[in-house]
Amino acid sequence: MKRNIPITTLFLDIGGVLLTNGWDRHARKRAAAKFKLEWDEMEDRHRLNFATCEEGKLTLEEYLSRTVFYEERPFTRDQFRKFMFAQSQPYSEMIELVVKFKLKYGLKIAVVSNEARELNAYRIRKFKLDGFVDFFISSCFVHVRKPDVDIFRLALDIAQVPAEQIVYIENTLMFAQIAEDLGIKSILHTNYQSTCVKLASFGLQNDKGIIHETN
Numbered sequence: 230m231k232r233n234i235p236i237t238t239l240f241l242d243i244g245g246v247l248l249t250n251g252w253d254r255h256a257r258k259r260a261a262a263k264f265k266l267e268w269d270e271m272e273d274r275h276r277l278n279f280a281t282c283e284e285g286k287l288t289l290e291e292y293l294s295r296t297v298f299y300e301e302r303p304f305t306r307d308q309f310r311k312f313m314f315a316q317s318q319p320y321s322e323m324i325e326l327v328v329k330f331k332l333k334y335g336l337k338i339a340v341v342s343n344e345a346r347e348l349n350a351y352r353i354r355k356f357k358l359d360g361f362v363d364f365f366i367s368s369c370f371v372h373v374r375k376p377d378v379d380i381f382r383l384a385l386d387i388a389q390v391p392a393e394q395i396v397y398i399e400n401t402l403m404f405a406q407i408a409e410d411l412g413i414k415s416i417l418h419t420n421y422q423s424t425c426v427k428l429a430s431f432g433l434q435n436d437k438g439i440i441h442e443t444n
Contacts, residue, residue, distance in 0.1 A: 236431050237394040238337040239327065240384060240408070241362075243344060245400030246418050247327070248356060249318045251348045252279075256316040263312065264297075264304055271296060282345045285369035289347035314348070319356050322421045328361045330433055341384045341397070343368040343375050364388075375404045381411055396431050398424060 244250035257275060261268045274296040281287040293306060302309075331338050340362050344352070346369035353359050366384045368374035373383070385392060392412035399405040405415035416427045425435045 233432060234393050236334070236336070236396050236414075236433055238339065238388055238390045238396075239330065240339050240341050240388075240395055240397040240399075240413065241327065242399045242401070242404070242418075243340055243342040243349075243352060243358070246398050247320060247324055247358065248352055249316065249320070251317050251344060251352060252313060256313070259316070260309070260312055264302070264309065266297065274299075279345070280374065283343045283368045283374050284372050285346050286372065289345055292345070314351050314355075317348070317352050317355065320421075323424075324356070324361075326421070326425070326435060329435070330428075331361055333436075334433060337388060337390065338362045339384060339388055340365045340367065341375070341380060341399075342366070345369055375401075376407055378407055378411070381408055381413070385411070385413075396428065396433070 241247060244253070250256065254272075257272065258268070260266065261271055278287060278292050278295050282289065282292045289310070290306070293309065297309060298306060327338060330336055338361055340358070342349070342365070344367050346367075349365075349367050349369055353362075353365070359365075364387055366380060366387060368380065371380060371383055373380045375381075385395075388395070393414070395413045397405065397408045397413050397415040398418050399408065399415060400418045402417055405417045408415045414431060416424055418424050429435065
């Protein structure tokens with residue numbers, strides 16, 4: 230009979246799992262509407278620059294200069310920056326679940342996430358992620374971003390845990406599949422309930438139980 234290998238570590242994405250996405254297409258659409266920006270031009274400039282920003286090779290101020298403030302605007306950088314940061318909101322139930330599992334099972338908690346440095350720092354501080362996350366493999370810190378497999382290899386090196394002892398919770402299918410290719414058990418996160426069910430299948434039981442939606 231095959232013995233189940235205990236899970237000792239959780240790898241987590243931030244955007245879409247612990248928090249809302251920091252600066253996704255929906256947030257940019259809201260910004261374009263609020264600040265009366267020409268959407269296509271802003272989005273083209275975003276696509277050309279944001280990957281470099283997430284890799285920590287472009288500051289937020291440089292990104293804003295290239296995507297928004299390349300011409301005079303009737304609003305300030307500070308106003309726009311505050312709007313950007315305000316798009317981040319917590320998924321409190323998921324945060325509480327991770328904190329509970331860390332205490333109950335003695336898990337290591339690591340973040341593997343694509344984030345720009347200033348947004349990442351704000352989100353860590355604002356939502357106190359450093360209160361339960363042991364280390365952050367953020368793209369802006371390590372200068373490599375998903376889907377590059379090297380960010381997962383780096384996470385494994387830093388964690389010093391065998392891949393089979395890790396569960397990765399991620400809301401992007403491709404990234405979950407890349408982790409799976411390295412032997413990391415992955416959960417494609419769509420909602421709290423289904424993730425609790427999948428975690429339980431790996432031996433991580435939520436005492437709260439699973440709340441099933443009703444019509």
